[in-house]
Amino acid sequence: MSLPRQTIVFVLLAILGVAFWTLMSGYAPDAELNRSALYYAQNTAQETGAQNIVTAIIVTYRGLDTLGEVTVLFLTAAIVGLVLSHSFAPKKAAGPGILPPGELLTTGARILVPMILLFGAYVFINGHLTPGGGFQGGAILASGAVLALLADPTRRFSHSIIHLVESGSGLFYVTIGVIGAVLAGGFLDNRILPLGEFGTILSGGAIPLIYTLIGLKVGAEFSSILESFEETEDAA
Amino acid sequence: MSEIAMFTGFILILMGLYGALTHRDIIRMIVGFTIADAGVNIVLVSVGMMAGRTAPILDVIAPADAAAAIIDPVPQALVLTAIVIGLGITALMLAYAYRLFRFRGSLDISEFRDLKW
Numbered sequence: 001m002s003l004p005r006q007t008i009v010f011v012l013l014a015i016l017g018v019a020f021w022t023l024m025s026g027y028a029p030d031a032e033l034n035r036s037a038l039y040y041a042q043n044t045a046q047e048t049g050a051q052n053i054v055t056a057i058i059v060t061y062r063g064l065d066t067l068g069e070v071t072v073l074f075l076t077a078a079i080v081g082l083v084l085s086h087s088f089a090p091k092k093a094a095g096p097g098i099l100p101p102g103e104l105l106t107t108g109a110r111i112l113v114p115m116i117l118l119f120g121a122y123v124f125i126n127g128h129l130t131p132g133g134g135f136q137g138g139a140i141l142a143s144g145a146v147l148a149l150l151a152d153p154t155r156r157f158s159h160s161i162i163h164l165v166e167s168g169s170g171l172f173y174v175t176i177g178v179i180g181a182v183l184a185g186g187f188l189d190n191r192i193l194p195l196g197e198f199g200t201i202l203s204g205g206a207i208p209l210i211y212t213l214i215g216l217k218v219g220a221e222f223s224s225i226l227e228s229f230e231e232t233e234d235a236a
Numbered sequence: 237m238s239e240i241a242m243f244t245g246f247i248l249i250l251m252g253l254y255g256a257l258t259h260r261d262i263i264r265m266i267v268g269f270t271i272a273d274a275g276v277n278i279v280l281v282s283v284g285m286m287a288g289r290t291a292p293i294l295d296v297i298a299p300a301d302a303a304a305a306i307i308d309p310v311p312q313a314l315v316l317t318a319i320v321i322g323l324g325i326t327a328l329m330l331a332y333a334y335r336l337f338r339f340r341g342s343l344d345i346s347e348f349r350d351l352k353w
Contacts, residue, residue, distance in 0.1 A: 009257045013250050020246040029238055029286055030308070037308040041292070045299030053292035053306065057313040069317050076324035080331040087338050131293065135320050199295065218320075225327050232334060 049195030050128040050204040058133065059207050059214075063188030067173065070217055074170070077221045081228045088231045101151050109151030116144035124215030128204040134211040138218025145223040149230055157227055166220040169213040176206055176213070238285035241278055248275030262333045262343045266326065273322040277315045284311035 033041055040053055040061070050056040058066050124137030149155060180189035190210070196203035252272025256265045284307050292309035294302055337343050 006258065009254065012257075013254055016253070017246075017250055020249070024239070024242055024246065027239075027242070027283075031286070033286075033303060033306075033308060037310055038303055040309055041302040041306055045294060045302070051294050053294070053302075053309040054312045054316070057309055058316060062313065065317065069320055072321060073324055076327055080327055083328075083331045083335055087335070129293075129295070131291070133316075135316060139323075198299070222323075229330070229334070233338075 045198060048190055048204055048207065049198055050190075050207050051199050052128055052130065052133075054131075055128045055133050055207060055211065056204075059128075059210050060188065060190045063177065063210075066214070067177065067188070070170065070173070070214060070221075073218060073221045074166070077166075077224045077228075080225050084228045084232055087233050101153065106151045109147050113144045113148050113151075116147065117141060120144065120215065120219065124211050125208060126201065127211040127215075128207045129199065129201065134214030135218050137211075137215040138220075138222060141215070141219030142222030142226065145219075145226055149226065153230070156231075157223060159227075162220050162224050162227070165216050166224065169217040169220070173210060173213045173217070176210055180206070237287070238282045241282035241285065245275045245278030245280075245282060248272065248278065251275075260344050260346055262336065262345055265345065266329045266333060269329065270322070270326055273318075273325075277318055277322070280311050280315045280318065284308035 032038075040057060044050060044053045044056045048056040048060050050060070120137045120140035120143075122137075123132040123140055124134045127133030127137070145157065176192070177188040179192050181187040184191040188210070190205035190207045193205045193209070195205050201208070249272045252268045252270070252275060255268030255271065257268075259265050259268065286307045289305055289307045290297065292302075292306040292312070294306075297305045333343065336348065340347055
């Protein structure tokens with residue numbers, strides 16, 4: 001690293017640091033909720049029946065953004081698969097220098113993977129009641145997939161199952177959105193199902209259903225990204 | 237409290253950018269970008285913090301009192317989105333880094349001069 005380039009980096013970061021400092025010194029936390037936050041705070045409970053306001057915003061009020069977000073994830077998984085597909089190893093071929101995972105990891109994975117999958121399902125089913133939801137639960141499902149891959153690097157998940165879960169949940173998600181537009185107030189409206197008793201697991205209309213679909217889709221997307229990396233020549 | 241989180245977030249952004257700009261190794265640059273991404277998320281969440289209030293979950297608070305008892309839920313929803321997109325970006329960067337490594341047998345950014353002017 002030549003000295004002048006290092007200096008340029010420091011000068012740029014110093015300018016950015018001054019900008020951040022100005023932002024911070026002029027920052028005063030709000031004492032009251034702003035208008036949109038106030039609307040969500042006052043109306044979420046009777047409009048969506050969801051206890052967790054963040055979930056209500058993500059799944060219902062800003063549901064279209066979430067659909068876009070899931071699409072971005074799908075595109076990422078597809079592009080990662082495309083970019084890495086040139087270096088996929090031949091089937092059943094073991095790469096150079098593969099380390100055996102060891103007894104502890106193999107046995108531990110056998111106990112932990114089902115528990116991790118159960119926990120992921122718990123997190124996305126309770127997304128409208130507790131902190132959590134489809135994205136978090138899907139990431140937990142994928143962490144179970146990582147553990148299974150670490151314990152047995154030659155293991156392959158079934159592509160057809162992953163694709164079935166991925167496309168099936170995506171299709172159901174959009175169908176629920178369209179049903180919402182026909183039967184209730186608009187696309188992805190959750191009031192197609194009864195709102196139920198506030199604070200119970202079967203409340204919030206279609207929110208638990210939508211978040212379960214998002215959880216399955218996110219878990220399948222992440223697993224397929226991981227699998228693309230795992231199938232390259234150098235990994236396995 | 238929110239000032240501490242915001243300060244940490246800004247420091248993480250600067251650290252991550254410093255790492256991404258000074259390192260030659262592509263994996264280290266990706267780690268730098270990931271650290272900066274975490275910093276941006278921390279800053280965003282800290283903006284929604286309000287002293288003396290609680291999380292936007294109405295399990296013990298009655299929905300009628302919510303307006304005076306909860307913090308701003310919007311930044312949290314935005315950050316949830318940002319985290320997922322950040323993960324997608326990281327996965328893409330790693331996939332490209334792997335392809336570059338297969339292509340040139342090196343992860344040193346100075347070996348890739350094709351688009352340099």
